[in-house]
Amino acid sequence: MSSHAIMRPRIKRAVQAAALLAGAILIVIPQPVSALDPVTSTLHPWYNPDFKANRCVPGTGSPQLVGSENAEKIWNYFLAKRVHPVLIAGIMGNMQAESGFRPDIVQGGSTSNTPRPGVGFGLSQWTPAGRQKLLIDRAKAAGKQPSDLGVQLDYIWWELTDQASFYKKRAGDPLFAVDPNSSSALRDATNVYLLKYEAPKVPNLSERLSAAKRILAKYGGNTPTGGGSVISESEDACAPDGSNGSLIGGMSLPTDQKWYDHNPRFFTKPHHDYPAADIPVPVGTPIYAVTAGTVIQAPTSSARSGYGLGVKIDAGNGIIMIYGHGTDGGSIQGAKKGDVVKPGQLIMHSGNTGRSTGPHLHLEIRVNGTKVCPQNLLDALGKGQTPPDIKSLPRSGCSY
Numbered sequence: 001m002s003s004h005a006i007m008r009p010r011i012k013r014a015v016q017a018a019a020l021l022a023g024a025i026l027i028v029i030p031q032p033v034s035a036l037d038p039v040t041s042t043l044h045p046w047y048n049p050d051f052k053a054n055r056c057v058p059g060t061g062s063p064q065l066v067g068s069e070n071a072e073k074i075w076n077y078f079l080a081k082r083v084h085p086v087l088i089a090g091i092m093g094n095m096q097a098e099s100g101f102r103p104d105i106v107q108g109g110s111t112s113n114t115p116r117p118g119v120g121f122g123l124s125q126w127t128p129a130g131r132q133k134l135l136i137d138r139a140k141a142a143g144k145q146p147s148d149l150g151v152q153l154d155y156i157w158w159e160l161t162d163q164a165s166f167y168k169k170r171a172g173d174p175l176f177a178v179d180p181n182s183s184s185a186l187r188d189a190t191n192v193y194l195l196k197y198e199a200p201k202v203p204n205l206s207e208r209l210s211a212a213k214r215i216l217a218k219y220g221g222n223t224p225t226g227g228g229s230v231i232s233e234s235e236d237a238c239a240p241d242g243s244n245g246s247l248i249g250g251m252s253l254p255t256d257q258k259w260y261d262h263n264p265r266f267f268t269k270p271h272h273d274y275p276a277a278d279i280p281v282p283v284g285t286p287i288y289a290v291t292a293g294t295v296i297q298a299p300t301s302s303a304r305s306g307y308g309l310g311v312k313i314d315a316g317n318g319i320i321m322i323y324g325h326g327t328d329g330g331s332i333q334g335a336k337k338g339d340v341v342k343p344g345q346l347i348m349h350s351g352n353t354g355r356s357t358g359p360h361l362h363l364e365i366r367v368n369g370t371k372v373c374p375q376n377l378l379d380a381l382g383k384g385q386t387p388p389d390i391k392s393l394p395r396s397g398c399s400y
């Protein structure tokens with residue numbers, strides 16, 4: 001919102017250098033091991049116009065902030081509001097340029113918990129005293145600081161959607177009027193947010209569009225098509241974000257049933273190189289324990305290596321279950337190392353951490369150290385049939 005981008009040139013150069021470096025790394029790294037295969041990518045859930053929000057948090061005005069870094073939390077916030085991923089990327093490309101996703105950053109590069117009139121502050125570098133006061137008032141009402149990430153996101157959401165907001169009065173609905181299926185959708189969303197919401201004196205679209213592209217590639221898994229710009233706000237059939245609820249034979253699907261109903265192939269297709277299953281679901285999707293067991297490792301590894309932030313569960317009888325590539329494996333209450341979990345219990349939210357090229361859940365089952373094929377088990381659970389004994393699952397034939 002500031003008349004200039006907020007960062008001092010030195011910081012800005014560093015950010016640009018980091019962005020260039022990130023680009024360079026992308027070029028040299030060989031194809032990751034645990035990746036969505038091309039077939040899966042073309043079947044991404046967002047291609048379905050009936051795609052519903054991935055996550056519901058009943059009883060609260062705003063969703064939980066799920067993720068390991070601010071960018072991921074912001075992505076998940078808008079996704080839970082059912083904003084189309086292309087539009088989220090447009091918003092976030094702007095935020096990257098304004099604040100680098102830091103809610104406490106002050107124009108010039110220092111940090112503070114509260115804004116000063118006339119000086120850019122926070123995610124969108126709000127500058128006018130009037131808008132800053134609205135932010136401060138909302139923070140007070142929530143018992144939090146104006147620098148709180150959730151408070152700022154709620155404020156942005158209010159500005160974008162409430163008829164009484166300055167933005168809505170001035171600009172109407174240009175962001176949500178962007179057709180996310182058009183070939184210029186990402187550019188249009190980024191530009192409209194830049195001109196109508198941020199309105200800097202020097203509109204640097206190319207920098208913001210590059211950032212939007214990186215964000216969409218990182219969190220979107222694919223360039224989505226299908227669906228409205230705001231995916232229906234009213235209808236809501238998703239289970240509470242706590243447990244799957246439907247157990248068959250004492251076991252649970254690792255996701256809500258709707259993902260199996262949406263496309264059973266996500267659960268039954270072969271894995272790319274060894275017995276396991278890759279289930280494509282958006283970042284932030286609740287993941288449940290298939291079986292009861294004891295958490296023996298969470299997170300499974302760092303956000304960057306191998307399984308990413310996953311959960312490893314000892315299900316007894318020599319059976320180990322590994323849930324990989326989560327956003328928050330190891331940080332969910334009741335699913336930390338040493339905890340005993342029930343089938344259907346929420347253990348993490350899916351993500352794109354570790355060696356992964358697109359958002360998905362990697363499910364691996366080991367019986368006495370040997371990897372077995374989860375596909376028959378998942379298919380039976382998805383169909384509501386009695387699941388096969390895990391020890392009887394095939395040890396080959398589900399990889400290519």
Ligand SMILES: [Zn+2]
Nearest residue numbers: 034277278362
């Ligand atoms: Zn995998």
